[in-house]
Amino acid sequence: MISPRRSGLPLIEVLVQSSTFAVRDALDRFLTALAPLCLDIEEHTAVEMVLAEALNNIVEHAYSSVPNSGPIRITGDHHHDGLHIHIVDEGVAMPDSKLPIGLAPAVNLDIPDLPEGGFGWFLIKDIAKDVVYARVGHENQLKLRVAVALHA
């Protein structure tokens, strides 16, 4: 497969220490760096949602049992088929070292039975393409692509 050419956007690199508010900081820095792509509101939302859910998962699961948290490294590389995002952390591996399927939680239920969570992976897989996870050494590596600013 021929890798699509890179666009003119410089490689984005954001490094934060895991915490709930670090997610906001990382999103802000990453999205600010995307400014040259002039994303419309839908594209901006798509990137922000995917990144937010992926980072929340790391904070809440990968680092949940690690008292002092740890690093989260995010890189963004824009090609002509969209924004390639790579997220690396040093927390615990995904269960069975596999991605969750990410089915949509059922909502056709009585109100007391409505889900209050479980939307994260569904949203990531619904919005992003080519979502790939690997456990490499002591690192979780998540790669995905958000099809925004195509042909830019």
Next chain:
Amino acid sequence: MEVSVETEGDICVVTICGTRIDAAVALAFKETTRRVIEDSAGDIVLDLERVTFIDSSGLGALVATYKLLTPERGLVLVGMTPAVTKVFELTRMDTIFRMYPTRTEALNAIVARAL
């Protein structure tokens, strides 16, 4: 979590002052709305006009708030911005919540239902 609370008869209009309902504030959101619910008696109108981002944790907090009110009382959402609308559509929560563009329309609808 900062909110502003106004009343219109039995109805409480709660405006979220921040721009995000995310994992960082989801617990505080639930706690704040729980207190508003305890201190009031009627339906709650939640004004999300200033909210430009909600994640799955924030969505979960809204569902939790809805459950606290039901079945006796209602929750109505107004002022949904495009990003918030998108999350509701993707998760099909737009089929669960009552939503109106403006608080005036929401208040009129609640009053009309009560008649």
